[in-house]
Every structure is written in structure tokens, then in C-alpha cells.
Amino acid sequence: MKYFRLVWKNVWRKKIRTSLTILSVLVAFLLFALLSALGYAFKAGVDVADAERLVVIDKISLINPIPMSYQNRIASTPGVQSVTHASWFGGFYQEPRNQFGQFPVNPENYFDMYPEFNIPPEQLEAFKNNRTGAVVGQELATTYGWKVGDRIPIQATIWTKADGGRTWDFVLEGIFSTDDPRGSSALMLFHYDYFEEARAFGKGTVGWYVLRVANGADPVQVANAIDLQFANSPNETETSTEAAFAQSFTSQFGNIALIVTMILAAVFFTLLLVSGNTMSQSVRERISELAVLKTLGFTDRTVLGIVLSESILIMMMGGLLGLGLGWLVVQGLSKQMAAFLPGVFLSPGAMGGAVAIMIGAGILAGIFPAVKAMRLSIIDALSRA
Amino acid sequence: MSEILARLEGVSRTYKKGKESVAVLNELDLEIPQGDFLAIMGPSGSGKTTLLNLLGGLDKPTSGKVIVGDDELSSMSNSQLSSWRSSHVGFIFQFYNLLPVLNAHRNVELPLLLTDFSSKERAERASIALDIVGLAERAKHYPRELSGGQEQRVAIARAIVSDPSLLLCDEPTGDLDRDTADEILRLLQVLNRDHGKTIIMVTHDAQAAEYAKRTLHCDKGTLEAKEAA
Numbered sequence: 100m101k102y103f104r105l106v107w108k109n110v111w112r113k114k115i116r117t118s119l120t121i122l123s124v125l126v127a128f129l130l131f132a133l134l135s136a137l138g139y140a141f142k143a144g145v146d147v148a149d150a151e152r153l154v155v156i157d158k159i160s161l162i163n164p165i166p167m168s169y170q171n172r173i174a175s176t177p178g179v180q181s182v183t184h185a186s187w188f189g190g191f192y193q194e195p196r197n198q199f200g201q202f203p204v205n206p207e208n209y210f211d212m213y214p215e216f217n218i219p220p221e222q223l224e225a226f227k228n229n230r231t232g233a234v235v236g237q238e239l240a241t242t243y244g245w246k247v248g249d250r251i252p253i254q255a256t257i258w259t260k261a262d263g264g265r266t267w268d269f270v271l272e273g274i275f276s277t278d279d280p281r282g283s284s285a286l287m288l289f290h291y292d293y294f295e296e297a298r299a300f301g302k303g304t305v306g307w308y309v310l311r312v313a314n315g316a317d318p319v320q321v322a323n324a325i326d327l328q329f330a331n332s333p334n335e336t337e338t339s340t341e342a343a344f345a346q347s348f349t350s351q352f353g354n355i356a357l358i359v360t361m362i363l364a365a366v367f368f369t370l371l372l373v374s375g376n377t378m379s380q381s382v383r384e385r386i387s388e389l390a391v392l393k394t395l396g397f398t399d400r401t402v403l404g405i406v407l408s409e410s411i412l413i414m415m416m417g418g419l420l421g422l423g424l425g426w427l428v429v430q431g432l433s434k435q436m437a438a439f440l441p442g443v444f445l446s447p448g449a450m451g452g453a454v455a456i457m458i459g460a461g462i463l464a465g466i467f468p469a470v471k472a473m474r475l476s477i478i479d480a481l482s483r484a
Numbered sequence: 485m486s487e488i489l490a491r492l493e494g495v496s497r498t499y500k501k502g503k504e505s506v507a508v509l510n511e512l513d514l515e516i517p518q519g520d521f522l523a524i525m526g527p528s529g530s531g532k533t534t535l536l537n538l539l540g541g542l543d544k545p546t547s548g549k550v551i552v553g554d555d556e557l558s559s560m561s562n563s564q565l566s567s568w569r570s571s572h573v574g575f576i577f578q579f580y581n582l583l584p585v586l587n588a589h590r591n592v593e594l595p596l597l598l599t600d601f602s603s604k605e606r607a608e609r610a611s612i613a614l615d616i617v618g619l620a621e622r623a624k625h626y627p628r629e630l631s632g633g634q635e636q637r638v639a640i641a642r643a644i645v646s647d648p649s650l651l652l653c654d655e656p657t658g659d660l661d662r663d664t665a666d667e668i669l670r671l672l673q674v675l676n677r678d679h680g681k682t683i684i685m686v687t688h689d690a691q692a693a694e695y696a697k698r699t700l701h702c703d704k705g706t707l708e709a710k711e712a713a
């Protein structure tokens with residue numbers, strides 16, 4: 100620590116050169132932060148998916164509704180343990196930009212299907228008992244400052260009420276959280292029965308079914324059996340595992356991920372060249388100063404440590420600035436993208452990795468100049484000066 | 485004669501140039517008493533700097549012994565020599581060799597970073613050293629803001645800050661005008677007389693050598709040290 104001033108002053112001996120180097124480190128780590136946060140979102144969908152859970156949607160399109168009457172037929176398909184359903188409501192809270200998922204669901208069994216959602220039992224009970232009750236994920240409650248008991252009006256964009264109204268009033272009965280930090284809980288759930296009764300059109304349909312495969316049953320066979328049942332009906336179905344559902348979405352980004360990795364590798368390689376060059380120039384132009392330090396009694400190892408510290412310091416300054424900036428951008432981005440790409444998140448793991456890369460890159464960029472400084476012969480260096 | 489501070493016993497230093505080896509110092513014996521102020525003169529290439537390097541533990545003899553105080557430098561490892569230098573010897577160079585990125589005070593403090601002193605103690609000692617060389621009011625100045633003479637004073641403060649008994653000066657006035665050189669030489673005299681420093685000074689300047697207590701002359705490549713008139 101007592102060498103810090105020396106290290107710090109040496110780092111800034113050429114201010115422009117050091118600033119430019121720090122800037123390039125900053126950009127590299129900003130890129131790293133953004134790409135890893137996006138990559139996280141793509142990967143999260145697959146990771147969070149439950150292979151034992153199947154999703155039944157209309158074969159033509161996710162947004163086509165399927166008849167309510169399918170529920171019993173799906174439930175009685177061999178290998179199906181339980182079935183529930185959800186629909187897309189697509190409203191907003193107060194202002195059109197306040198969009199998030201709102202699903203009319205069956206309160207009796209929806210939470211059984213999603214054990215990763217945690218809700219206090221008494222709140223779940225209150226939700227079940229209040230026809231106009233709703234529950235929201237912790238994320239939403241925090242964003243909008245909602246408390247249990249609040250009245251939450253939601254403006255419909257699709258589902259006008261039978262009486263012509265567009266405002267659906269709910270009473271907040273509970274707040275759930277999710278075990279998995281990668282799963283989003285930016286969701287609002289309310290009673291399908293209330294929705295069904297009050298909506299002006301579309302009665303007798305749901306958006307999609309979610310079912311759990313019985314222990315030992317083959318999910319692929321179950322899915323095929325369900326789709327076969329509804330073949331040649333007006334509403335043919337497409338059943339897939341939640342993972343496959345997420346994967347089909349994500350695989351489009353698989354190649355992008357590879358390209359992104361390659362770009363990052365190229366960026367960091369360039370970074371090493373840039374900062375390595377900065378360090379070797381910096382050592383070359385103060386050979387005699389380093390020799391003087393040794394003359395004063397600084398050991399070879401201390402001199403090595405000083406030069407390496409300079410390199411690591413430059414990398415840390417640029418890296419932490421880039422990471423911090425990336426964090427700010429990700430905060431903003433994740434809010435804006437929450438509706439269509441939830442889980443944009445700069446994970447602690449990614450940040451830890453970034454810091455490790457900073458230290459590693461600092462050592463790599465500095466090691467050759469530092470060893471050169473360490474090996475420097477005092478007599479040669481001073482007689483050359 | 486008072487106690488001997490430094491002693492060379494049969495010291496040779498040869499450099500290999502390709503197949504040839506050039507003997508710069510040959511079987512040299514020399515005794516330097518405590519409190520001496522010794523000037524070394526001689527033509528370029530006669531081995532004066534080589535001699536200082538041996539006495540300061542920067543270089544090791546090809547054969548023979550270099551003893552300073554109770555320590556035999558010729559048998560010490562490089563890291564032992566490093567730590568020995570930090571507390572036993574101060575170097576003063578022709579071109580001052582201050583670190584341009586540090587101000588005068590921090591330059592003087594530099595050798596103390598190798599000690600266990602607290603930052604407060606380091607600051608106090610650096611201030612005292614700057615005071616001794618008469619530059620207390622320039623403590624915050626950077627080397628580029630100082631004149632050559634002032635830079636050399638800072639370098640002298642740095643050389644004495646860890647209170648070594650031996651000061652080795654390689655042409656300390658070689659880059660200074662007459663008046664400034666005289667100031668620096670008077671300062672060295674003060675350090676020798678009032679602070680008890682033993683000083684060995686290489687110089688090309690006969691007038692500078694006048695300030696010393698005695699002068700040795702080196703000759704040719706292989707040299708013998710002989711007492712001057």
C-alpha cells in the first residue's frame with residue numbers, strides 16, 4: 100500500500116496514453132457487461148424451464164385461443180397428472196408504458212403447477228376466496244409500490260367488458276416471489292372466472308394449457324397423444340415441453356451467442372495488445388528510473404510488483420468503469436425489455452468473472468515489461484543513461 | 485588514523501568483451517577511514533565508476549574482497565545487497581536521477597518506503613533531510629520545476645535520508661556551473677564535517693577535488709591507486 104502513490108504516479112506519467120488505454124479497457128468491459136446480461140436472458144428461459152411441464156397452444160399461433168372444453172380431454176389423456184390454463188390479457192396500469200404480463204388463471208391449481216413461485220398460504224387462500232382478487236410478483240409490487248389490500252385498476256387493450264367498460268378493477272390479495280433469481284416474477288394473476296364472466300367476447304376459450312406429466316410417463320409420447328386427439332378439429336394443438344418451447348426461441352440466438360463470444364475474444368485480444376504496448380513503452384522510457392529504484396535498495400521482486408501493479412491498476416480502472424457503466428445501462432435496459440425479454444441481468448457471477456478477467460488481463464499485459472524491469476541490470480541501465 | 489569504514493583487498497574486476505577479457509581494476513587494495521572525504525580523479529575509462537559500484541554493492545568483484553563496515557559485500561547475494569544498500573549507502577549521480585513523477589518531498593521519502601517507518605515518521609525524516617540541504621520550501625516542487633543545483637540538492641537529501649554512513653558521488657557537479665558546483669561541494673563538506681558522513685567523490689574537476697580531504701588518481705585501464713601530492 101505504501102507503494103500505491105508511486106504506482107499511481109507512474110500510471111499517469113503519460114496522461115493521454117493512459118487515458119486512451121483506460122478508455123479502450125472501459126469499452127471492452129462495457130461490451131462484456133451488456134453481452135453477458137443479454138446472454139443471461141436468453142439462457143434463463145431454457146434454464147428455468149421445467150422438462151416435466153408441457154405447454155399446449157393452438158397449432159396455428161400462440162395468440163389463437165383454444166376451447167375451454169379441451170381441458171377435460173387433456174386431463175384424461177394417459178400420462179397427464181394435472182392441467183391448468185392461462186390466457187393473455189395484455190392491459191396496462193395507469194399509462195400504456197406500464198406493461199407487464201397479466202394472466203387470468205385458475206387460482207385453485209395454478210400455483211401447484213409452478214412450485215417455483217412462493218406465496219404465503221394465507222394470501223393464496225385470500226386470493227382464491229376473492230373473485231376480483233389478484234396476486235402479483237414481487238418485482239411488480241416493488242416497481243409500483245403495491246401493498247396487499249391495494250385496489251389496482253388495469254386498462255384493457257383487448258378485452259373490453261360486456262358492459263363496455265375498459266377498466267378492470269382488482270384487489271391485491273397476495274405477493275409471490277420466485278426461488279430462481281433468473282425467473283421473472285413480473286406477472287399479475289387473477290381469476291379466470293371473473294374474466295370469463297365479464298368479458299364482451301371470446302367466451303369459452305383460454306390462451307394455453309399447462310400440464311404436468313405423471314411420474315414415469317414420457318413427455319414426448321404424452322405430447323403426441325394430446326396433439327393426436329385434436330387433429331382435424333377446428334383448433335389443432337401443438338404441445339411441447341416448456342424447455343423446448345424456450346429452446347426454440349433461444350436457438351435462434353445460439354449462433355449469435357457464438358459470434359458474440361468470438362467478437363469478445365477479439366476485443367480482449369486487442370485489449371491485451373493495446374495495454375501490453377502501453378506497459379512496455381512505459382517501462383522502456385524509464386529504464387534509468389527503475390535502475391535508480393534498485394540502486395536505492397528496491398529488490399527485483401518489488402520492482403516486478405510495482406510494474407505489474409501499474410498494469411493491473413490500469414485494467415481495473417477501465418474495467419470497473421466499464422462494468423459500472425454496463426450495470427447502469429443494464430438496469431435501464433432490463434426495465435424497458437422486461438415485457439418481451441425478461442431476465443436481462445448482470446449476474447454477480449458475471450461481475451466476478453469480469454473482475455477476474457481484469458486481474459488476469461492486467462497480469463498478462465504487464466508480465467513481460469515487468470520481468471524486463473525485474474531483470475534490469477543497474478550498472479548497464481545507469482551507464483546507458 | 486581513525487577506524488576503517490571500507491576496505492578493498494586484492495580486488496579485480498574484469499569485463500568480458502567477446503573472447504577478450506579487459507581488466508578494469510587489478511588487484512586493488514584500498515582503505516577508507518571513517519569520516520574520510522576522498523576525491524577520485526582520472527581519465528575517462530579508468531574504472532572510477534566501477535570502483536564506486538563495487539563500494540556501493542551495485543557490482544561484485546571478479547576476485548578479491550570488498551568490506552564495508554562489518555559486511556563483506558563480495559560474498560552477499562543480490563537481495564542481501566539490495567537491503568544492505570537501502571540502509572548503508574547513499575548514491576549521488578551526475579544527472580541527479582530523480583523520479584520525474586514525484587515531487588521533491590516524495591523523491592526524498594523514496595528510500596524510506598523500504599523501512600518500517602510509519603508514513604508520519606517518513607514525512608518527518610524527509611522534511612529534515614530537505615531542511616539540511618536547504619530546500620525545505622521547495623518540497624512540493626517537481627524535478628522539472630527545479631534548477632540543476634536544486635535537483636542535485638534533492639538527490640543529496642534522498643541519499644542521506646536513511647542516514648547511511650557512506651555517500652558515493654559520481655561526478656556530482658559534472659553538470660553544474662562553477663558557482664552552483666561550489667555550493668554543492670560546500671554542502672558535501674558540511675555533511676562530511678558536521679554529520680559525520682564518509683564521502684567518496686569521483687570528479688574530473690581539480691577545483692572540486694580541492695574540497696575533499698585527499699585525492700586519489702586513477703590511471704589507464706588497469707589502475708593503481710596512489711596517493712596524490
Ligand SMILES: Nc1ncnc2c1ncn2[C@@H]1O[C@H](COP(=O)(O)OP(=O)(O)OP(=O)(O)O)[C@@H](O)[C@H]1O
Binds near residue numbers: 478526530
Ligand atoms: N558493463 C560493462 N561491460 C563491459 N565493459 C565495461 C562495462 N562497464 C564498464 N566497462 C569498461 O570498464 C572501463 C571502466 O569504466 P568506468 O565506467 O568505470 O570508467 P570511468 O572511470 O567511470 O569513466 P568516466 O570518467 O568516463 O565515467 C571502461 O573501459 C569501460 O568500457
Ligand SMILES: [Mg+2]
Binds near residue numbers: 533
Ligand atoms: Mg564514470
